[in-house]
Amino acid sequence: MTAGFPLPDTTDPRLAPFWEAAAQGELRLPRRVHGTGFDWYPSGAEVEWVRLPGTGRLFTWSVVERPLHSGYAGITPYVSALVELDGAPGVRLVTRLLEAPDRLTIGAPVIVRFTDLGTPGPETAVIAPLFVLHCVKDKS
């Protein structure tokens, strides 16, 4: 039951390494071989897909209360989020947070959770880097 959900073309060469890594439970983004920084979104520069720790901070979010795309019925309401990733300065990852919105603050630590794109609705069989809050334990 994934009718209408906007699934990615995981074979598109510009993003295939991203989706392949996610299927293995890894977050990888394209870092430029020449020059500095990440080639995000991919422009065709020569890159290596480096593995990232999967932690970061919440840059901003919104709460979509009603499906604005018919395919989103199974995930709505949901938290749309942009995440600044540790190890990838300058990149804001587009993702969803699997959290109740009243717990969120900008700058909050978050951590990746590889799960089905359609979570919590019908399965899509595509694994993606969604995020949850990262509750860092108080060591004092």
Place this chain on the structure above:
Amino acid sequence: MSLDWGWATPLESIAGQVAIAGVGEAPASERSDRSALDMAGAAIEAAIADAGLTPADIDGLMIQKGMAGQYSAAAFHARFGTRQDLWVSEAGGAMTWAGTAPYAAAAALRTGRARHILNVFAIDWASQKAAGTGGPGDYHAGERMKAGYELPFGYYPQPVYFAGVARRHMHEYGTTEAQLGAIAVAQRVHANGHPGAVMREKPLTLDQYLARPMLVDPLRMEDFCLISDGAAAYLMTTPERASDLAKPPVIVQGVGEGVSRAGTYFSQQGDFTATPQRFAAPAAFAMAGLSPADVDVLAVYDPFTIVALMQIEDMGFCAKGEGGGFVAGDRLSHARGRAKGGLPFNTHGGLLSHAYLLGIAHVVELVRQLRGEAANQVADARVAAYGGFTGGDASTLLMVCA
């Protein structure tokens, strides 16, 4: 904040070279089942009549690139029974291009390629939406990186982009929901006083705004533009010719265009809570020899309240980050002019409450303000500014009374 995230397109000065001599519209509405082509024709016919010209006088036509159902030379001749050669340009239309069309028109007027040029834009998205096709999300849904990456994560369509921007603006600058609401309310009051506004009969108070449910938190339905049917056109010629026509000419004094390096990949824009107006507006004011303090009436492409707010800041009407406090109260009302500390803003109601004609109706409204024939007339309006926006691009168009 570094400014390496975009740039101003280098433009030669066209100050004083183009006059807007006629404006016209097809009535804006909710679903009407009128075709874009028919509405464009009606708007063109009204603009020609407004200028005191005849269809045979028209020798230039500007339309928006890449949008189906816009006008053509063949449609013009079919409607008006004319045969003359028409210069046709795809550098016109609405959004950013409602502000930059005069720049392309200036070259055609200068070389004599055309003498009377119409810029027209028509849209039937209210009817398309009712039919389950088309609409503002289509471009984004079809773009490769968006389809392959953003849509699968629920980052779609535009309300989701700009709700995230609004949340970040609130975080960085302390902007509040009530301040966004002040924009929605000011524009609704203007629509209530404008005979052509779709929301003319629907009042909105700030209390009512705040009581409305969130659609994409922190934005409500009232923060979103309408979806409409309608069309508008404006007629350009030289100031010399315009002085012999029916209406007082409005002179184009400055044009600026700004570009964001990230284009419509909003999530990656270097300054996340800004618009390319940051680059367009200074260029236009420099061309015109004017400053934001000289502007009597402002109309800005307002797909969402937050986008209006950011452009007010980025065009220099207040300091960056102070837009929330600036728009509160009655500052944006047409009745409170600059002399009283106001900034008459989207005096027809804008995309939020007049109609979603993607900005060309904003330019029509400003021309009427400078002629003194607006429904919500700003007293002694002599200088008008339009802020056009496409996401990845923005434009500023400065117009003055002759």
